[in-house]
Amino acid sequence: MISLLSRCALLAVFAFSSMSFADSLPDLKGRTILAVTENAYTPLNFVDPATGKGIGWEYDAMNEIGKRLNAKIDWHTSSWDTMIQAVKQGQYDIGMDGITINEERAKQIDFSIPYMTSQQFMLVRADENRFYDAKTFAANDDLQFGAQPGTTNFYVAVYNVLDGNEDNSRITLLDTFGAAVQALKTGDVDCVLMDATSARGYMGANPGAFKMVGGPLGTEEFGFILSPGSDLLTPVNAAIKSMKADGTLEALNKKWFFEYNQS
Template identity: 60%
Template sequence: MKAFAILAAGLAALASVAPAQDLPDLQGREVVIATEDAYPPLQFVDPATGAAIGWEYDAIAALAERLNFVPVYEKVSWDAMIAAVSQEQFDMGMTGITIREDRAEQVDFSDPYMRSEMFMLVRADEDRFADAASFAADADLLIGAQAGTTPFYVAVYEVLDGNESNPRIRLFETFGASVQALRAGDVDLVLTDGTAGQGYVRANPDSFKLVGDPLGSEDFGFIYPKGSDLVPVFNAGIAALEADGTLDALNTKWFLDYSFGQ
């Protein structure tokens, strides 16, 4: 709690100097944001309170302070999010979305707010494999993933044989559900960005561990309808959060200090 209070005070102090920055002013405009609330620690529902919390929520709060807008959140499934934003049902979307060329054909991305590497999350007592090659060599082993996500494509093309219908991939509606399946022994591997994976391991060292080398890096960005006037505004805000140390403070809060499952 003490560390949290110090970080909160630091974030408040950073916000208090925002008016001195030469940033765009959205003049109190409402920005409707599609969110999934299923990708901790970026965004998830606190089991103790039922509140939606996470790194992205704090980042949006800091951006709203600096850019003078009012965030309005709408919960949307991952499967529907990119299409819904592209059709202008929402002003933007967030859920740890990897910046990719195929997605950029449908939506505009902000500048990256985070870079992460993909890692193999397994049960703590796993001893049948220690890297992607040894996992692929055992036909009895299963991967849990969400269809259409970066972990899904990494599983298909960097771990397995490039067949998107490979029966060794078990699909789940949310990332959290795939992790619970891993814990229960229904699958043997879940691919995750390193920051989220480290959070799970720190909170549950008796249940999970990370194995193997990173399987490539990914940049995360917010998404917007094509041609949205919000893109340059948010890019300016993201640059300000990086320059004043807010992004580093959020990384510390959510990837080092927050206790999952407590």
């Protein structure tokens, strides 16, 4: 687990940061914000096996945003395939699941400013020796991707690695991101695409089970999603900017992408 010293240091960063920006950020006067995530994207959001509660980078970041804006975060879970529509319809105020900012999604919902920049990599089993990059994977018709439909991972597999056919039989569709990783672990698929930070999270949580091969397959930015025209967009963006400026986001990166992987 994360060392006691590291936890104390991180708490100190949060406490100092929140106080430093309290006077300059919007005050939501105790408003409740309905937040939704999937709990299936380690280390951004997942279920703590020890407590059964949702934890991760996005939980910490959103809770900190609530503190800075004087708002209460009320957490909910949803499947990936219904999340964007639920936020669009106002069932939830804000959603997160490592959601890539792109034009198609921006037509349906509002995005916050980016809170993280990431690149897609190929996660494979540690003993994999049949391919070593996207080109050699694509050349072997026996190899299979695992992916959630409609996700960045799915589209990168289709358009950056395979032939651009979204019905390609070389992609096994799974209901959740975690199910795709489990299918990789059990040998039902041969590769899962994910950002490097999440890949390190899975490698850290499963020592000796996985490795990354090849180079980055594209750069993407993650943002929180909000209902179109939400009055929360400006306050949330202000909080994210303050967390970038005072080092809080970097502290979260260290906690979840480095120290957590060593636990």
